[in-house]
Amino acid sequence: MKLVTRLIPFSLLATVLLSACVKGPNQGGAGSSPKGGPVRIGFSMDTLKEERWQRDKALVEQRCKEVGAECEVQVANGDDAVQTKQCDNLLTKGVDVLIVAPHNGQIAASIVEAAHRQGVPVISYDRLIRNSDVDLYVSHQVLKMGQMQAQYALDHRPKGNYVLIGGSPTDNNALLLREGQMNILKPAIDRGDIKIISDQFAREWKAEEALRITEDALTKTNNDIQAIVASNDGTAGGAISALPPQLVGKVLVTGQDAALDAVQRIVDGKQTMTIYKPIKPLAYSAVDSAIKLAHKEKVEAKDKVNNGKIDVPSILQEPIVVDKSNVMDTVIKDGYHKLEDVYKNVPKDQWPKQ
Numbered sequence: 001m002k003l004v005t006r007l008i009p010f011s012l013l014a015t016v017l018l019s020a021c022v023k024g025p026n027q028g029g030a031g032s033s034p035k036g037g038p039v040r041i042g043f044s045m046d047t048l049k050e051e052r053w054q055r056d057k058a059l060v061e062q063r064c065k066e067v068g069a070e071c072e073v074q075v076a077n078g079d080d081a082v083q084t085k086q087c088d089n090l091l092t093k094g095v096d097v098l099i100v101a102p103h104n105g106q107i108a109a110s111i112v113e114a115a116h117r118q119g120v121p122v123i124s125y126d127r128l129i130r131n132s133d134v135d136l137y138v139s140h141q142v143l144k145m146g147q148m149q150a151q152y153a154l155d156h157r158p159k160g161n162y163v164l165i166g167g168s169p170t171d172n173n174a175l176l177l178r179e180g181q182m183n184i185l186k187p188a189i190d191r192g193d194i195k196i197i198s199d200q201f202a203r204e205w206k207a208e209e210a211l212r213i214t215e216d217a218l219t220k221t222n223n224d225i226q227a228i229v230a231s232n233d234g235t236a237g238g239a240i241s242a243l244p245p246q247l248v249g250k251v252l253v254t255g256q257d258a259a260l261d262a263v264q265r266i267v268d269g270k271q272t273m274t275i276y277k278p279i280k281p282l283a284y285s286a287v288d289s290a291i292k293l294a295h296k297e298k299v300e301a302k303d304k305v306n307n308g309k310i311d312v313p314s315i316l317q318e319p320i321v322v323d324k325s326n327v328m329d330t331v332i333k334d335g336y337h338k339l340e341d342v343y344k345n346v347p348k349d350q351w352p353k354q
Contacts, residue, residue, distance in 0.1 A: 031068030039069040039294045042090030046103040052257045059283035080107045087111045096294040101125040105172040121293040128172045137314040138286045140277045145319045146180020149254040153227045157252045159193050160226030163217045165210045166201035167231045177231045210238030227252040233262035273323040
């Protein structure tokens with residue numbers, strides 16, 4: 001056997017050796033790790049409480065499967081200490097990249113530092129990690145979403161008393177939404193067209209916080225409210241539940257996320273609008289970018305968002321306003337929700353034709 005090996009011509013031996021480098025299963029493809037085997041992605045999530053986050057998780061896992069990467073998801077349930085510990089655990093397991101949807105954008109900076117000490121890049125997902133050298137930010141145009149909510153309210157209720165309900169003050173997105181809203185509302189406030197009766201943030205985006213804020217505003221004005229600029233669908237639902245029956249459908253209420261219960265409220269005439277943020281392009285861009293970062297390849301990111309320390313390369317998806325007039329052409333047409341689910345509380349003879 002040894003004699004046969006020695007007699008193999010050098011050119012043939014080189015071919016044999018090179019063939020060992022050709023990718024096999026989980027090797028050398030888009031989802032393969034430079035360390036060998038598939039790229040290992042750790043996805044650290046704040047919560048799965050809202051319907052939209054369940055979609056994010058499912059789509060990130062789906063994309064990883066499609067490209068041959070491994071994905072481990074950890075959910076912190078709104079606890080900063082748990083999220084930090086879970087990320088440490090993912091790093092110990094040897095992930096190639098971390099995707100982090102932070103509970104608290106400030107505290108999550110320590111996660112970026114810990115990852116970078118091990119040479120692991122970090123993608124800030126949906127919410128910006130503040131004051132850190134985070135490698136990439138993938139999100140929607142959050143500032144624009146706040147502007148869209150406020151503009152819709154002004155277009156339909158140009159005068160009167162407004163209630164502003166923000167999200168969790170620990171979530172940078174809640175602050176960006178409020179900034180976008182005020183960019184639009186301030187000129188109307190200065191003209192005296194609208195009056196801000198209440199401007200508060202709902203702790204942890206809780207519906208019951210929004211209910212309390214709305215009840216206080218109703219008491220303060222003797223039910224004289226024209227618009228509630230709620231920053232997401234959960235707070236919109238809380239606000240609507242505080243309204244007396246005669247005001248439901250009369251008071252304009254904004255939202256965000258196109259959650260099923262919110263879209264049901266919209267077609268039922270209880271909530272006025274929401275912001276639809278297609279999740280698939282967001283989740284897929286995160287996974288595709290994670291694989292590029294694992295390979296130390298350049299990620300095409302045409303936007304930049306300052307996080308207090310650096311201008312973070314950013315991939316920002318376009319949001320869409322949804323109200324009763326375009327439900328069919330947006331969330332239903334895209335398959336985000338089914339017609340029978342959206343209209344289940346509406347008499348069938350009033351359903352739109354498909």
